Amino acid sequence: MSNILDNVGSVNIMWYNLPMQVKEHYHHGALKETLLAEALHELETEGLEGVSLRKVAEAVGVSKSAPYRHFADKRQLLVAIAADGFRLLAEKLESAPPGEGSGVLARMRSLFRAYMEFAQARPALYKLMISRLGYELHSEACRLNSERALGCLIGAVQEAQENGWRPGKDRMALVLSLWASVHGWATLLIDGLLPPGAAPVGDDWITFAQTLLE
Amino acid sequence: MSNILDNVGSVNIMWYNLPMQVKEHYHHGALKETLLAEALHELETEGLEGVSLRKVAEAVGVSKSAPYRHFADKRQLLVAIAADGFRLLAEKLESAPPGEGSGVLARMRSLFRAYMEFAQARPALYKLMISRLGYELHSEACRLNSERALGCLIGAVQEAQENGWRPGKDRMALVLSLWASVHGWATLLIDGLLPPGAAPVGDDWITFAQTLLE
């Protein structure tokens, strides 16, 4: 009975030219994506502290050193997750309903709500995204996707200004102030620092966050 | 030559009744405070990731298990540092100059500046304070000192409201919105998420953060 491995013999160099059926016993096929998915799962169920490269590897049925074939180190895996998180946030903001109620701030209200929903739904991912990681590792993916998310806010502010909201103000100053405000609310909520009962929920978020805007 | 240890013999129970000169060779004396100081130093020089109980113990010349006589675990040491951080913040806010410039927001401006200075000067400590740690471990010291710091903000808002600033608004909603805003600015700056050149410095902080308030 001839085995396709016979054709290879001791010529290890040609291993990567073998057909898939032979390789799949030793090669995972989509290990990188599987590792990312499992790590994201650990992140969201156990928090950043609970993410361990060894545990992730074991969970997907691979040795502890296998991940190093796809990520330079643990931080690079985390930054890949963060970049994906920014993509998810950007997509959520981009597909947010055009506006709630009426008025020049309708779209802004909608974005606020979407942003808060994201942070509340995936607190550990949100905190990872916002950490220094992407910045320090110069992750192009993080930069692009976070700029894409910020672009939504810029668009909303531009629209509001064109409709008479603070027309004379510096646009970027407004955008950053708004971002700082939602981000502040999001982190205070995530970290449990709001006094019991003080945390606005649902529609209240917008009303609450805009107390200063009226 | 009689040694005071002779009086003890094998009665180990009486060890804690020995005079200081005898004990100090084996007892540190103020190990708890020394550990806290060293850990804070590591926190501020190497960040939270760089704080290791073993390293702290070695740095102060004590065995790796010695800290467990004074702290139940690493988290309890960190939460003690966080509580102290809140105390430092409260003291800084309480001793902030009464106001810069004039107007109802003078005191608020002063508090904003003090808060931002604290966060910028001790980023790792600030992030530790704001983490879930104190909340999860039900640290009374964290709660009290953070409420003391928040009390400054409440006072400033009360004063402003009494002088005609947003008199009809819910006080706590204003306070939390303001806190969320400064906190948001602080963390965005600490985590390097502000676009280059976009981070306001010095006096600009106040102007910038209050773009939304005018």
Next chain:
DNA sequence: ACCTGAACACCGTTCAAGT
């Protein structure tokens, strides 16, 4: 009382070796 040393169960990471 306060502290030490060995031990246990984890980590991230590297590297020669396997297929």
Next chain:
DNA sequence: ACCTGAACACCGTTCAAGT
């Protein structure tokens, strides 16, 4: 090519034992 196993240098934590 992709993956494994042993090894190294760290961790936090516990516990019997020392003083």
